[in-house]
Amino acid sequence: MEQITIREIAKLCGVGVSTVSRAINDHPDINDATKQLVMETIRKYNYVPNNSARNLKRSDSNTIAVLIKGITNPFFADMIQVLEREVTGRKYSFVLQHVEEFEDEVDVALLLEKEKRLKGIVFLGGISNRTGEKLSLLGVPYVISTVEAGFGEETAMVAVDNEKESRRMVEYLLSCGHEKIALLAAKKDDASIGMLRHRGYRTALEKSGRDYDEELVMWTRDESLTYTMENGYALAKELLESGREFTCIYAISDSMAIGACKALFDAGKRVPEDYSVAGFDGLDLAKYYEPSITTVRQPRKEMAEATIRLLFDMIEQKPVRMRQLFEAQMVPGKSTRIRKKGK
Amino acid sequence: MEQITIREIAKLCGVGVSTVSRAINDHPDINDATKQLVMETIRKYNYVPNNSARNLKRSDSNTIAVLIKGITNPFFADMIQVLEREVTGRKYSFVLQHVEEFEDEVDVALLLEKEKRLKGIVFLGGISNRTGEKLSLLGVPYVISTVEAGFGEETAMVAVDNEKESRRMVEYLLSCGHEKIALLAAKKDDASIGMLRHRGYRTALEKSGRDYDEELVMWTRDESLTYTMENGYALAKELLESGREFTCIYAISDSMAIGACKALFDAGKRVPEDYSVAGFDGLDLAKYYEPSITTVRQPRKEMAEATIRLLFDMIEQKPVRMRQLFEAQMVPGKSTRIRKKGK
């Protein structure tokens, strides 16, 4: 496969390479007729400029990259839509970069920054305190979205207060009369939102004078993926089979909550009559599920918009508020019930 | 931000650039001590090689790209996992490329091929007859996965027979005693799997001597996204409000089926007692939903594995079967019931 280059197009048209380049890049000072000719031969020979060469030569490129760990997570789905819309709407190119589970997102960012001459970077999920240190090596503005790790004040961040919102949920469940609330938690050594949501659970119990009972906390196994229906199912099943007493299951994600419901149904239990179930995130699915899942809705679209706004403000060197915490919304569904004293 | 280059690393180490290059790329003929020194300074100065320059210079790169239109589609989620595992397991690099709704996936492929010196390409979804023509411009092997458009025999393809499987579903529903089966369909001008599933629906009815009733076909509006819960909800709601008679809703995707269930619940109906609901695809969600959704399960992981196997066989110039159709599996759930004659 002999690659056709700009030089050959130039030869074919009987012009210089710079003229072809000008045609491609919509430069102003070029004769309209020659431009037509060039564009036509390009189409005719299906010439495609080599992006590596372009990126290498260009000093800037007006592209924003969004790095996502777990691109298949439904939580990110509509955020991606919004991010893309907002970026392209500002006449910037949009690059969506998937980061594999075992990869370091900052390393990927560093690579991509050089490769594509990025103007800005968005980290969607993923980043933890550990990887955070290398962030300072980034040469362009970046915003960490949906995760509020313990970075400094100088790190741009858009998220909800996971601990607070988790606490809010547990307080709601307590107010419904549930005393024994089981938690479907992340892995025990989680250092990100899983930890924060667990902490919120614990704080809510303790602040209200209840005991925090480690027995009712179901930690995700090391080999499992945390935020999945499958995991919710497995954890709830294990909980049921342990014989421990509880009236309510609080799962740290909606997907896990749905898995938990299935485990209850399979055991012949009803939701919410026998057990209440609550989730976190406010996915569409929580609304469409039957019974609809009681959840805490993160304002995903607003957060996505704020993320891009913040990023561009940084790019344009405007004064910004670096840490933007959004308020989540308690969404009671049909999966939880109010429990009278005694029963 | 002054970018640090290979030349500066060379100067810093007091060696030539080629030595640094050799260190980076694990070349055999280099002294171990100098290699250590080079690697250390690289780490120390956080040098990251510029990928554009590498891609430009390299003649081959051992990377496979997977292009996905609608990367947030849950149908693709576990397929991506498998594709990634299979590719990296073969010591190839894996590039996941998101294609925007309005973009032409073949154009993107053409660009990427030159930019990254690809060894092979996988198209996951998306490709239609229209874009298919330009496929021949691709200089490397490619496989089209999960969509069986009407390409020629020479196009590598892995998919299920959508028309046949759709027909199978409708025949199952007919065998359950449903006579008036409404269809939640794709857009009317769909030229891909949406069209095929509709055709299977129609054929099943006609082959069994029933009338095909256009009144019972709910086409997705132009402005809506087809395969979503939201769309299923809207179409089912419209159907209900039209007052048309039916006993079963067949949605061409599981997500739409779940949306349809919600519309029925909201209208005070029960599933499956009042109306049966069926979907297509066999998502995990169909299993976890309550009631579990009757569906046709596509063997996603097997298809993903076959896709990579086929691609690598092509790369290695082995003889291959270019068109691989997989058998789907009818999965009866609790969302459909058997209807006795009369009522």
Place this chain on the structure above:
DNA sequence: TTGTATGCGTTATCAC
């Protein structure tokens, strides 16, 4: 308005 020449950062081919 157009063409020529230079360099972007890297790898690979040579000599040494």
Place this chain on the structure above:
DNA sequence: GTGATAACGCATACAA
């Protein structure tokens, strides 16, 4: 083993 140096394909400063 190692170091110059020539490409890779393109954009652009500068000359024409």
